[in-house]
Amino acid sequence: MIDRPAQQGTILIVDDDDVSRKVMESVLRRGGFTTILTARDGEEALAILQSETPDCVLLDVVMPGIDGFAVCRHIRATPRTAGIPIIIQTALDGHQDRHSAFRAGATDVLVKPIEAYELIARVSVHTANRVLSARFEEYHRRMEAELEEAQSLMTALPPAVESLNEFQGLGVSFNDHLRPSSAIGGDYWTAWPCQDGRIGFFAGDVSGHGVSAALRAFLLHSLLVPPPPFAEDPVRLAAHLDSRINRAFQANGHFVAGVIGILDPWDGVLSYVGGGFRDGFIVREDRKRAESVPLSGMPFGLVATMPRSVTVRSLLPGDALVLFSDAVVEIADHPDAPGDADAFRRWAMGVIADEEPAFDQLASVLGARFAREFGTFVTDDLMILSAAITRPRNLS
Structure with a gap:
């Protein structure tokens, strides 16, 4: 047998x-x-x-x-x-x-x-x-x-409360609304202090979704935190990201759409390098005017080397910079959802007029309203980031 x-x-x-x-x-x-x-x-x-x-x-x-x-x-x-x-x-x-x-x-x-x-x-x-x-x-x-566990780690990537308080003392109030399309996602931002009271920041949208996008976001975080010695130079930092991201992602063609910026609250200047991010906008102090901030260009890491240049805009005390990822303007199944950056800017200005939010909570207010109106139709990782400018209190 x-x-x-x-x-x-x-x-x-x-x-x-x-x-x-x-x-x-x-x-x-x-x-x-x-x-x-x-x-x-x-x-x-x-x-x-x-x-x-x-x-x-x-x-x-x-x-x-x-x-x-x-x-x-x-x-x-x-x-x-x-x-x-x-x-x-x-x-x-x-x-x-x-x-x-x-x-x-x-x-x-x-x-x-x-x-x-x-x-x-x-x-x-x-x-x-x-x-x-x-x-x-x-x-x-x-x-x-x-x-x-990965979700808890992702929530720890943006600057901690202590850093946000330090930035507020330097004249910038950051505020964010982050909502991954699944348990974790690839939208990411960070900021760091520079010399003479300036503040550097990066906001980006890692290609892909879910776990793979989150892993790429962790790698991106490792390239920016702690900030490299040349983090006060947006062009040099962009070259660093292009080289390292391309080396890590080139096998599967992934990249990071984003923006590198330096905020100077004392002189009222924003210097930045755009890398294929959605155009942001600046809400002026009177809350009646909003000016587009073009952030187009080659996404970071799509090629290993890419000539890039700095754009300079005024960003005065009382103004607020608003940045956002693709999910905000890629809702196909709701007729009233903003379809492009200009439409989102107009929608946001309507919310500001209705709710008169404090600018240090601007991203949270916009994100909460967006979630109420369109949240069930969002299929991608969503990020809204705001940086409100005040007079610096403790320049060193």
Whole structure:
């Protein structure tokens, strides 16, 4: 006789007839099952189920005391055992009997006398499904735990409260609204202090979605934090990003659309290098005017070397710079959603006129309103970032 390979899974046989119980156990062992539990009646079966979680239950219907249907319902009502496959074995073969079995929660029905090969085949299929399902559930739990950890790490990437307070002392109040399309995403921003009270910043949208985009965002973060020695020079920093991002991403063609900027609150100047980001805008102090800030150009890392130049704009105390990622203007299924940067600027100015937000909370207010009006239609990572300019308090 050819030995059959051992099959995974624990089988519980519940039958008050000693001969039937022993025959089924023998057949299953010849079929390769090595871990088999047996119970003489429903009460013994329930006692076993208090400490064991079998992968399949072969359950007789007609038994003294607690019958098979009651055991079946108990298994289904208990969260720990609710997913176990239950094969009802019965000598009754009427339509109503099968209907009663499935109403009680049976997965399958075998009619006595049971043929050996059919018994092995049915138990093998249901047990394999149960084992695979358990593995999938464990994998799902592990992935959820890993995603939760990655999400907490992503939320820690933007500047901490201590840094934001330092920037406020230098005359810039940053505020953001970040919403990934899944558990984690690739929208990212950071900022750093420079000499003479200036502040450098980067805002970017890593290509792709989900885990892969988040991993690329982590690499981007490693290139900017701590800031390299030349972080006060947007052109040199852009060259650094082009080279390193291209080296890391060139195999799969990914890149980072973004902007590198230097804010000088004292002189009221914004100096920046745009890299394929959506055009931002400056809301002036009177809250009635908004001026576009073009940020087009080659995305960072798409090529290894790229000639770039600095653009300079006035950004005076009382003004606020607003930046945003693609998701804000790529909503296809809502007729009133802004379709481009100009439309979003007009929408934002309408919100500012309606709600008169404090500029140090501008991104949060715009993001909350955007979520209320269009949130269910957003399919990409979304970021809105604002930088409100005030008079510096503590230049060193």
